[in-house]
Amino acid sequence: MTELLIPTGWDPTDPDINEVALPHEQFRALRESEPIRWIEQVPEARAGFLDTGYWACTRHAEVRQVSKDNDNWSAMENGVIIRFAPDMTRDQVEVQRAMLIHHDPPSHTKMRGIVSRGFTPRVIASLKQALKDRAYEIVEQAVAKGSGDFVEEIAAELPLQAIADFLGVPQEDRKKLFEWSNQMMGYDDPEIGADPAIASMEILGYFDQLANERRANPQDDIVTKLISVGQDDDHGALTNDEFGFFVILLTVAGNETTRNATTHGMHAFFEHPDQWELWKQERPETAIDEIVRWATPVTVFQRTAKQDTELAGQKIKKGDRVGLFYASANFDDTVFEDPFRFDIKRENNPHVAFGGHGAHYCLGANLARLQINLIFNALADLAADIKLAGEPRRLRSGWLNAIKEMQVDYK
Template sequence: MRIDIITPEIYERGGFPDEAFRRLRREAPVHWHEDPDEGSPGFWAVTKYDDVVHVSRHPELFSSYARTSMFEEFTDEDIALYRLMMLFMDPPQHTRQRSYVNKGFTPRMIKQLEEHIRDVSHQLIDDVVERGEACFVRDISAPFPLYVICELIGAPVEDRGRIFDWSNALIGFDDPDYATSAEHARDVSAQILAYAHDLAAYRREHPGDDIATKLLQPDADGRVLGADEFAMFILLLIMAGNETTRNGASGGMLAFFEHPDQWRRLRANRALLRTTADEIVRWVSPVNLFRRTAMSDTELRGQPIKAGDKVVVFYPSANRDEDVFADPYTFDIGRDPNPHIGFGGGGPHYCLGTHLARLELTVLFEVLLERMPDIGQAGEARRLRSNFINGIKELPVRFTPSGRRS
């Protein structure tokens, strides 16, 4: 079967390769896919929901540590550095570090951020509401999670700009608009790590009511997060905590434009906000894929997989699996239950920021309903050229001008 679901330009032109995903789920759910880049290894493309969950929940068979979780092939030197990041660990190392950082991301801790998230939403809308037009990405969805992250880690407000630039460099190295490269992304990673070390030093001297301060304090057993562990966690937070919400918000807004009946439905019944965020995450699937490495000979859906093989799971395909979701190609903000895996397929790497992302999306769309009820698309949406992040770079919008909050 000749099929391509990995070339970044495919995602830039039209979002997911839905027809290819549908064919793979039907004909070859565990499919050997050649890499279009010469010299790079091929991989097993896993596209069915149950198989993505199986891979996610068996790290002893499918490792994040061996060659990282990223699709790209890194040098051994880069891999050694990235292994300090929780995303690229396997149990029991991952279990120990995750249990340590969990204390900053409990539902109770996240709930305390709700009013700050609401204030950030109003602040961003205040900046554009009198104009009657904006770029939803540049003006609202991109800065929105950055403002929250700065609050979360106790970073100064004036650092938002460079954190935004760092994030673009890390996820946009396949996109010419960001004029970056894999080498530049490595340089940016080093800048973030240096920044995190400075932040840690400052928070040790000046503790605050933020997650960074909590993570730097000893746990119940007296264990302290190491300097490099803390720095790598901040790097992960800037990448994952920013991009998921940014692209969930942008993709969710575009989904409402493409399905205006759902916007009218939400305007008429705000109780649907309870289920809207999860349907946005299912529909958008902000992260397209993660990679694992087979640790021993095994099989998946009867397909033999050899030790050392590259195995790649595709979340948007799993989130449209006809065997799991009724009418999977319908954007339904009232979908309940909604067992999507937009936050990961379970197992040790289930998204640490799930509660935060749900809260951010719920509050943002609640405020948009209040302040910009007639928001509409004013131009073409431009997508990110990336096979990793399902991102939107530009989304022009218009709305009836109104006044700032008093």
């Protein structure tokens, strides 16, 4: 049993805590002694539409249980983003409900059916060679500079280029996606100091124009498939607003999460040079899921109880929010042997970094795995002697495990 006193008022969504490091010791203590703990939020939260707190769910078993139970738990009621000091109005939540991740079945099932057209095994396979070429080109260009910021030069570039290709965005515009994504997700970080609502509107406006162009001039691409109805199509098509919010989700899920998994993965290799040597020599398939588990780019999402229920013996009232702490569940030692060992040959790895399975399991999981695999293959082949050149700088965020800068020497 871990002996650790967790003070009243402690909140694992506090961005000041996560800017330093994820609170693994506190998570371990909660898993062992209080796996469902009431977290009273700061007074500022009470001015918002939400209640004064939430239940922190920290064990692997309960995170998976809630993730797969759409009868008792809702993603739509309060959305999935949990905030340290919620300041969103109910109207703002209603607007965000156009985004797939905030839907519940059956509307979630219908919209996912439309969006999944872009993520079939055939589509992913068709992207592999182009993504491989891009990965090697990205690393080659970075190595030619000798040193630089791994986040911007390596980790962000492949997902940005992939999203641009996927959506038919000119490559010169991919930097806009990078900036908008940072502005949307970096609202807790004063260094970024952006308004996420403005960034969202920029994305919606940009892709509204793209959708209108495709409606007028259909092409053989993903965008046309998503906004068009085929003769034998049971799911229908996305409206312009739904398409815009899908792009926001893709920009965040496809850029932020893959970027941070890659960065944390490289940092883990720096800290475990034996594993880097192993990767260079053997390239085990198990490595990618270990990188994703270790990184857990999204630390927590929330659900809201649809009715009075019970979780791990704790009574939960209808309307209560529950935070699903993936960053805790992925280090649960009742599931993962020696979880704080970075082991790229780990065979038993049922991590929940892609959402704990269930209806909201990450639609782009296989695309993310492919990109991470390709970029680390390129790094092993072209930058085998890469070294850390400065202490990584973490993003101040309540729900993203993100590194915003990591200086490296490529040679």
